[in-house]
Amino acid sequence: MNYEDLKELIRYLKKVTKCSECNNRFIDKDVSVLATLPLEAIFQLSCRKCHNTMLVNIGIKHEREHRSLVTKEDVNDMKQFLNTFNGDFKNLFNPSKK
Numbered sequence: 118m119n120y121e122d123l124k125e126l127i128r129y130l131k132k133v134t135k136c137s138e139c140n141n142r143f144i145d146k147d148v149s150v151l152a153t154l155p156l157e158a159i160f161q162l163s164c165r166k167c168h169n170t171m172l173v174n175i176g177i178k179h180e181r182e183h184r185s186l187v188t189k190e191d192v193n194d195m196k197q198f199l200n201t202f203n204g205d206f207k208n209l210f211n212p213s214k215k
């Protein structure tokens with residue numbers, strides 16, 4: 118899974134997922150990536166309001182399996198992305214915190 122896929126899954130996640138306890142909608146900083154597989158990713162969602170934690174597993178839609186052309190730039194992006202992966206993507210979505 119590349120970074121674009123991951124971002125798309127997170128967008129989807131925020132659109133369709135609500136806190137199971139208080140129906141709060143999640144925002145970027147509530148979402149942590151626990152694991153990524155070629156066609157799916159596992160996210161942890163932490164509710165800001167009630168501190169409920171949910172684990173969500175989302176796969177890339179079957180019809181999206183036709184991949185777009187991967188450029189050299191994409192590969193470099195991905196390498197950089199993996200180099201900075203530390204299991205906690207909160208900083209990624211809040212670069213101002215650095």
Ligand SMILES: [Zn+2]
Pocket residue numbers: 136137138139140141164165166167168169
């Ligand atoms: Zn909640």
